[in-house]
Amino acid sequence: MTAxxxxxxxxxxxxARRMGGGDKTLLPLSGAPMLSRIISRLECQVGAVVLNxxxxxxRFSGFGLPVVADPIEGFAGPLAGVLAGLRWARAxxxxxxxxxxxAGDTPFYPADLAARLLDARxxxxxxxxxxxxxxxxxxxxxxxxxxxxxxxxxxxxEGTTRKVLAFVDLHPNTTADFTPEPGAADPFFNxxxxxxxxxxxxxxxxxx
Numbered sequence: 001m002t003a004x005x006x007x008x009x010x011x012x013x014x015x016a017r018r019m020g021g022g023d024k025t026l027l028p029l030s031g032a033p034m035l036s037r038i039i040s041r042l043e044c045q046v047g048a049v050v051l052n053x054x055x056x057x058x059r060f061s062g063f064g065l066p067v068v069a070d071p072i073e074g075f076a077g078p079l080a081g082v083l084a085g086l087r088w089a090r091a092x093x094x095x096x097x098x099x100x101x102x103a104g105d106t107p108f109y110p111a112d113l114a115a116r117l118l119d120a121r122x123x124x125x126x127x128x129x130x131x132x133x134x135x136x137x138x139x140x141x142x143x144x145x146x147x148x149x150x151x152x153x154x155x156x157x158e159g160t161t162r163k164v165l166a167f168v169d170l171h172p173n174t175t176a177d178f179t180p181e182p183g184a185a186d187p188f189f190n191x192x193x194x195x196x197x198x199x200x201x202x203x204x205x206x207x208x
Contacts, residue, residue: 001118001125004047007096008114009085010038011078011140012053012104013070023059024191025104030204034191035063037107037204045114046100048093052081053104066092072156078103078140079152079162086149096146097125103140106190107200108207110178117143120176128173130164131188133180138188139164 012025012035025035035051043049050066054075057067068088070080082101089096100114110116117129121143128148131141148171155167178187191197 005097006046007089007093008042008046008049008100010051010104011081013081034107050088052084077162083152099144101142110187117176128168128171130175131178132175133178
C-alpha cells in the first residue's frame with residue numbers, strides 16, 4: 001500500500017477541559033500552532049489529510065485543510081472523529097483504503113507511524129491496527145480500513161458504549177509496538193495541562 005492509498009485524520013474534537021477549554025491544537029509550540037507540527041508529520045505519510053473538529057471551522061482556515069465535524073451528536077469521543085475521517089475519505093479521497101488517525105495534542109508522534117502500522121497489519125487490508133508502547137495502548141493512533149465505516153456508525157448510534165477498544169474487538173485487529181529505546185522520550189507524549197505545554201517547549205528546543 002502506498003501513501004496515496006491512505007488518508008490521514010487529525011482528531012481535534014475534544015473539549016480540552018484540563019487546559020481551560022478551547023483548542024489545544026492551536027496552542028503555540030516553538031513559535032507556531034501545535035497543529036502545524038502535527039500536519040507536517042502526517043502529510044508526508046498519507047495521500048490526503050483532514051481535520052476533525054467541532055464548532056466554527058473558520059478558526060482553522062489558515063491551515064489549508066478540510067475540516068469535518070463529528071457525525072454523531074454529543075461529543076461521542078475519538079471514535080466519532082474516526083468515523084468523520086472515514087466518511088470524508090470515502091467521499092473525497094476515493095483511492096483511500098484506510099485512514100491513519102492521530103491526536104491533535106500529541107506533537108511528537110512517530111514520523112514513520114503509517115509505515116509501521118501497515119507493517120503490523122500485514123496482508124489483511126481489513127485489519128484495524130492500534131499503536132502501543134511500554135505496555136500502554138494509544139487507541140487514538142491507528143489504521144482504520146474504510147470498510148468499517150458503516151459498522152462504526154451503527155456501533156456509535158446503537159451501542160451502549162463508545163469505547164475504542166470495545167469497537168475494535170468486534171473486528172480483526174492487532175497492534176504495532178512503538179516502545180522507545182531505553183532513555184528515549186515517549187513518542188506519544190500528549191499535552192493536557194499548562195505544565196505539559198512547558199515540557200513540550202523544552203523538548204521541541206532539544207530536538208531542534
